[in-house]
Amino acid sequence: MRSRTHATIAALVVGIALAFGTGAPGCETPVRIPYVQNVQTDSAVIVWKTRDDSTGEVSWGPTTTYGSSAASPRGKRHEVPLTGLLPDTQYFYEVKVDGRVVSGGVPFRTAKTSAQNQFDFIVFGDSGQWTPWMLQIADQLEGQQGVDLIVHTGDVIYPDGDEDKYDLHCFSQYKDFLKSVPMYPCIGNHDDKKRDAEAYLENWSLPLNNLGTERYYSFDWGNVRFISINTEDNYEAGSPQYTFIDNAITTARAAGLDWVIPFFHKPPFSNGRHGDNDTVKRHLVPLFEQHQIKLVFAGHEHNYQRTNEINGVTYIVTGGGGQLLYPVSGGGNIAESKFAWHFVRASVNGTQITFEAINNTGAVIDTHTITK
Numbered sequence: 001m002r003s004r005t006h007a008t009i010a011a012l013v014v015g016i017a018l019a020f021g022t023g024a025p026g027c028e029t030p031v032r033i034p035y036v037q038n039v040q041t042d043s044a045v046i047v048w049k050t051r052d053d054s055t056g057e058v059s060w061g062p063t064t065t066y067g068s069s070a071a072s073p074r075g076k077r078h079e080v081p082l083t084g085l086l087p088d089t090q091y092f093y094e095v096k097v098d099g100r101v102v103s104g105g106v107p108f109r110t111a112k113t114s115a116q117n118q119f120d121f122i123v124f125g126d127s128g129q130w131t132p133w134m135l136q137i138a139d140q141l142e143g144q145q146g147v148d149l150i151v152h153t154g155d156v157i158y159p160d161g162d163e164d165k166y167d168l169h170c171f172s173q174y175k176d177f178l179k180s181v182p183m184y185p186c187i188g189n190h191d192d193k194k195r196d197a198e199a200y201l202e203n204w205s206l207p208l209n210n211l212g213t214e215r216y217y218s219f220d221w222g223n224v225r226f227i228s229i230n231t232e233d234n235y236e237a238g239s240p241q242y243t244f245i246d247n248a249i250t251t252a253r254a255a256g257l258d259w260v261i262p263f264f265h266k267p268p269f270s271n272g273r274h275g276d277n278d279t280v281k282r283h284l285v286p287l288f289e290q291h292q293i294k295l296v297f298a299g300h301e302h303n304y305q306r307t308n309e310i311n312g313v314t315y316i317v318t319g320g321g322g323q324l325l326y327p328v329s330g331g332g333n334i335a336e337s338k339f340a341w342h343f344v345r346a347s348v349n350g351t352q353i354t355f356e357a358i359n360n361t362g363a364v365i366d367t368h369t370i371t372k
């Protein structure tokens with residue numbers, strides 16, 4: 001594990017305003033280090049951006065001799081789908097920009113099928129500010145091995161979700177993780193402050209689910225269906241998003257998946273600064289209870305909170321990814337609360353999910369097991 005702090009300060013000092021990952025000599029365009037997105041059982045997407053227009057090419061295969069390749073047309077934003085992949089299989093990829101290799105021999109692993117019921121994932125949120133604590137969490141994340149995917153509970157970029165903050169507040173800090181492990185975010189209030197979350201929608205390549213929007217979506221990993229809900233858009237009963245959530249849960253049940261895990265930004269239950277969110281309580285909580293959802297993740301409160309089972313549902317607030325913390329207390333619906341920067345590591349093992357909340361020094365601050 002290494003610290004990003006000095007490298008990032010150096011980047012700032014020399015005035016690399018965009019903090020792109022590789023500053024190349026000569027006239028070559030700087031490149032945001034490519035990252036893997038939207039990993040499915042049979043496909044994935046490699047995404048990168050260059051400061052100037054460029055052409056791209058991705059090669060991939062089961063070894064570092066690759067075997068398949070696809071070109072990306074001239075432009076600044078590049079999203080190359082890799083297709084024809086096998087489930088739960090390690091692949092390697094290489095990215096060329098204008099003919100030169102900018103990232104090579106990078107491993108990633110495709111998603112597990114519904115018959116595979118053991119994997120680990122990480123959840124964190126409210127991380128999108130360049131702070132010492134955000135860098136400490138990034139260092140802790142880099143030390144985590146055997147993680148299949150990351151779920152982000154929103155506020156990826158403070159203060160306004162702007163494109164010019166994406167490198168310093170996100171990609172530069174998590175690049176060693178995100179090049180191999182896909183992150184699946186949801187939209188927080190800060191991500192949506194300007195231009196309808198334009199930068200969020202451009203930077204994350206997310207499942208479309210035939211909706212024509214990435215503002216909310218679902219995806220499957222092993223025996224779990226994850227649902228990314230957008231609490232900045234309408235989710236009231238009868239709305240298109242509510243209907244999508246309802247259908248996503250119903251079809252997961254019909255497919256025999258063990259778990260459905262919704263995640264979104266604004267928590268229904270909180271002893272923190274924002275308190276309970278009455279709209280989420282009125283519309284989503286009854287839906288979760290009706291469908292016997294067991295586990296829900298949210299952010300927005302800059303701390304850690306775990307509720308008691310509320311009509312069968314345990315709600316985790318994980319909003320300690322690096323922004324200034326908010327005071328929190330236990331009592332009422334809240335079984336455990338911590339004023340702490342942290343992330344959550346969850347281990348799915350069939351019909352049990354055990355998770356740990358881990359703080360910015362690597363200490364475990366809460367452990368809990370949910371049984372289906």
Ligand SMILES: [Fe+2]
Pocket residue numbers: 155188189190265299300301
């Ligand atoms: Fe928020």
